Amino acid sequence: MVSTLLERARAGDEDAFASLTQKSGxxxxxxAYRILRDVGLAEDAVQQTLVLxxxxxxxxxxxxxxxxxxxxxxxxxxxxxxxxxxxxxxxxRVLSFDPPGSDDLASVADRDQLERGFRRLPAExxxxxxxxxYLGLTLPEIADQLDLPIGTVKSRLHYATSALRAALEAxxxxxxxxxxxxx
Amino acid sequence: xxxxxDFDRIASTWLAEGPEVLADRVLDGALREIHRxxxxxxxxxxxxxxxxxxxxxxxxxxxxAAIVIGAVALGGAGYLLTPRAGTGGPGPSASQPSxxxxxxxxxxxxxxxxxxxxxxxxxxxxxxxxxxxxxxxHPDTATTDADGRWTMAxxxxxxxxxxxxxxxxxxxxxxxxxxxxxPTTLNLYFGRTGATLSIDRQLCxxxxxxxxxxxxxxxxxxxxxxxxxxxxxxxxxxxxxxxxTGFRVNGIAQVAGADGWGxxxxxxxxxxxxxxxxxxxxxxxxxLALQGTTGSLGTGPDxxxxxKPITGIVFRFDGYLASPGPS
Numbered sequence: 001m002v003s004t005l006l007e008r009a010r011a012g013d014e015d016a017f018a019s020l021t022q023k024s025g026x027x028x029x030x031x032a033y034r035i036l037r038d039v040g041l042a043e044d045a046v047q048q049t050l051v052l053x054x055x056x057x058x059x060x061x062x063x064x065x066x067x068x069x070x071x072x073x074x075x076x077x078x079x080x081x082x083x084x085x086x087x088x089x090x091x092x093r094v095l096s097f098d099p100p101g102s103d104d105l106a107s108v109a110d111r112d113q114l115e116r117g118f119r120r121l122p123a124e125x126x127x128x129x130x131x132x133x134y135l136g137l138t139l140p141e142i143a144d145q146l147d148l149p150i151g152t153v154k155s156r157l158h159y160a161t162s163a164l165r166a167a168l169e170a171x172x173x174x175x176x177x178x179x180x181x182x183x
Numbered sequence: 184x185x186x187x188x189d190f191d192r193i194a195s196t197w198l199a200e201g202p203e204v205l206a207d208r209v210l211d212g213a214l215r216e217i218h219r220x221x222x223x224x225x226x227x228x229x230x231x232x233x234x235x236x237x238x239x240x241x242x243x244x245x246x247x248a249a250i251v252i253g254a255v256a257l258g259g260a261g262y263l264l265t266p267r268a269g270t271g272g273p274g275p276s277a278s279q280p281s282x283x284x285x286x287x288x289x290x291x292x293x294x295x296x297x298x299x300x301x302x303x304x305x306x307x308x309x310x311x312x313x314x315x316x317x318x319x320x321h322p323d324t325a326t327t328d329a330d331g332r333w334t335m336a337x338x339x340x341x342x343x344x345x346x347x348x349x350x351x352x353x354x355x356x357x358x359x360x361x362x363x364x365x366p367t368t369l370n371l372y373f374g375r376t377g378a379t380l381s382i383d384r385q386l387c388x389x390x391x392x393x394x395x396x397x398x399x400x401x402x403x404x405x406x407x408x409x410x411x412x413x414x415x416x417x418x419x420x421x422x423x424x425x426x427x428t429g430f431r432v433n434g435i436a437q438v439a440g441a442d443g444w445g446x447x448x449x450x451x452x453x454x455x456x457x458x459x460x461x462x463x464x465x466x467x468x469x470x471l472a473l474q475g476t477t478g479s480l481g482t483g484p485d486x487x488x489x490x491k492p493i494t495g496i497v498f499r500f501d502g503y504l505a506s507p508g509p510s
Contacts, residue, residue: 012222018214025205033201039499042202043209050213051220058222114197133191134198165190 003063010057017057021050024067028074034130035078037119045077052077068145075127075146082123110168117167125160128153299344300334301396303327318344341390404488406466407458408496415499 002023008016028049032042052073060069118126131142139157143150299318303311310331317324318335321344325333338344466486486493 010222014214014217017217018210021210021213025210026203029205029209030201030203034198039202043206046205047209047213047216050210051216054217055220055222110193111197111200114194129194130198133194161190164194168190168193 002066006057006060006063006066009054010060017054024070025050028070031071031130031135032074032078032081034134035075035123035126036081037115041081041084042078045074045081048077048080049074071131071145072147078127079123082126113167114164117164121160121163125156125163128156129160129164132157295340296336297338297340297391297393298334298336299338299394299396300332303331303333303397340392343389404490404492405458406486406488406493406496407456408494408498409455410457410498411455 002020005016005020009020025046028046029042032045032049033039036042036045049070053070056073060066118129121129127146128142131137131145132139137145139150139153142148142157143153146153301316303314310327310329312327312329312331314327314331314333315324316327316333316335318338321335321338323335323337325335327333466488486496
């Protein structure tokens with residue numbers, strides 16, 4: 001089915017391409033949001049990806065690699081969007097804590113620390129982290145999808161994980177950070 | 184956190200949160216652009232483009248071209264290798280005003296008990312009257328006098344006391360000027376804009392003799408913006424339905440200082456607008472909207488507060504409003 005749609009889209013059939021994008025759009029947005037942490041930027045990245053995919057589709061040789069190819073286009077679009085400056089719009093995520101309590105507040109704090117730590121990471125490290133922990137891809141699969149050496153994937157994941165673990169562990173320390181020791 | 188398994192679980196749970204449905208308008212926009220965009224039928228190579236644009240026809244021209252290209256390449260390499268100002272890493276930032284520290288000093292003496300005292304003044308040196316100072320674990324609470332001074336006596340010299348400073352300043356509803364001033368550091372909690380302001384500061388005094396902890400407050404700058412729906416409409420408004428009440432009634436905006444932890448709390452008004460009063464420095468805004476036993480957390484943006492008001496902050500709720508409303 002996908003192969004047929006690809007063949008038609010490659011021949012210039014916009015309806016076929018629309019069907020393909022409806023299948024892939026949700027997944028692309030989910031990935032882009034998790035890399036960029038901003039719905040507006042993620043939507044822009046997805047739009048860029050779809051337009052680029054349409055333009056370059058005739059050059060796609062292997063239909064079986066359509067998803068991987070699309071992921072690579074998306075990640076490159078995310079890199080571009082990550083460099084854009086749009087600092088004053090916050091997108092509100094839904095987090096459930098049911099019922100409220102100290103454990104839930106700690107969970108909220110964990111999420112906030114992860115969010116802060118993640119935003120400090122380069123987009124390249126974010127992408128590898130998301131592909132591993134959200135898409136569940138192995139390191140060789142990530143290397144294949146992003147066309148990166150396996151060593152690069154390992155190092156990016158290592159640095160991202162270390163930074164986020166440090167962010168979480170910092171949050172677990174007692175609240176001495178804002179204190180001033182007087183004597 | 185216990186090992187990598189816990190980290191993987193927390194990370195996966197955190198990553199699982201977020202939108203997973205692409206809005207139709209995004210897809211429609213892409214398809215409109217695609218309709219105007221031609222597909223590339225031939226592989227594109229930079230060299231092919233260059234060769235088409237620049238085709239020296241004589242041997243002399245080819246030599247000249249090689250010289251030019253070499254010079255450009257060397258120049259580019261030199262540029263890349265030349266150290267330039269401003270690339271040596273982070274340094275002091277003029278946009279992040281330094282926060283003058285509190286001025287705690289110690290004066291240890293040999294006493295069976297100890298006394299901790301201090302003075303609270305605003306940035307102009309005016310005493311702050313009626314602020315309370317307490318130390319968890321110690322039953323007494325001190326109150327600043329007309330000169331802003333406070334004293335807490337009878338403390339154990341071997342004990343560590345983390346003091347909390349809290350002041351409530353009532354400016355009355357409808358106050359349009361700066362609400363008040365807050366301490367130089369952290370653990371700040373203040374209530375609704377235009378009504379009351381409470382201040383909470385924590386200072387730890389380790390074992391020793393008598394100690395003095397003076398506090399200087401910083402001026403506040405208004406930071407304002409709106410809370411909107413995914414479609415950009417102010418949140419909440421009456422016609423949107425009772426289910427939005429939870430945001431209006433319980434929605435709060437919180438801030439955390441980059442140099443520590445604290446929070447300022449306010450509410451978006453009926454038009455979705457809010458104003459926070461913050462001291463100078465880097466801050467990160469986030470929202471926490473409670474709906475009964477569930478909530479919604481919105482993170483970012485990062486801002487640097489100076490002496491000028493900041494406007495135009497937008498918190499956009501995506502998707503959440505489609506869920507059943509709160510009670």
